[in-house]
Amino acid sequence: MVDLWVSEYGKTLYIETGFNMSSATGIQIYFSAPSGGIHFSTASVSVLASNVTTSACGVFSANKTLEYIIKAGNFSGSTSAGAAAGIWKGYIRADFGGSKRLISSTFKFEVGMPG
Numbered sequence: 001m002v003d004l005w006v007s008e009y010g011k012t013l014y015i016e017t018g019f020n021m022s023s024a025t026g027i028q029i030y031f032s033a034p035s036g037g038i039h040f041s042t043a044s045v046s047v048l049a050s051n052v053t054t055s056a057c058g059v060f061s062a063n064k065t066l067e068y069i070i071k072a073g074n075f076s077g078s079t080s081a082g083a084a085a086g087i088w089k090g091y092i093r094a095d096f097g098g099s100k101r102l103i104s105s106t107f108k109f110e111v112g113m114p115g
Contacts, residue, residue, distance in 0.1 A: 002112030006084045009072040014052060014060045017092050017104040021047045022063040026095040029068055034086025034111075042068065066092060075111045085113040 004011060021027060026043065033039040048065045075084045088111055092104040 003109040004070070004075060004111045005114045006111055007072075007076045009070045009074065011070045013068045013070065013109075014048075014054070014057070014065055015068065015090070015092060015104070015107055016060055016065045017094070017102075018064060019094070019102050019104070020063045021066070021094050023096060024094040025097055027066065028093050029066065030091055030093065031074075032089045033084065034088060040074070042071075044068070044071075084111050086111060 015029065024047070027045055027047070028041050028043045029045055030041045031039050046067045048060060048062045048067055050062045052060045052065070052067075054060070075088070087108055089106050089108050091106050094102045094104075096102070
């Protein structure tokens with residue numbers, strides 16, 4: 001099942017990290033294209049202040065889940081890392097001042113070509 005279509009945007013990704021990010025001083029998501037290499041990163045994310053329940057995935061926990069709204073061009077066919085269709089990977093990096101940085105497990109999702 002495809003999670004996202006090439007060139008689709010405005011859709012919300014919820015990514016649960018497993019650690020509390022409520023006191024993080026900086027958070028970024030890193031995305032890797034199917035062809036490999038880091039394609040892009042973004043710091044325009046929100047940490048959930050309360051639990052969110054979706055019909056497809058169940059409950060996402062407050063303070064442990066990031067919400068990212070996909071921007072136009074994020075997963076388009078003109079990516080510098082190659083074709084956008086395929087299995088994408090990502091991870092979250094959260095900084096907590098100068099003393100601590102946590103990195104989430106890798107998550108995966110599929111970007112499909114409509115039609």
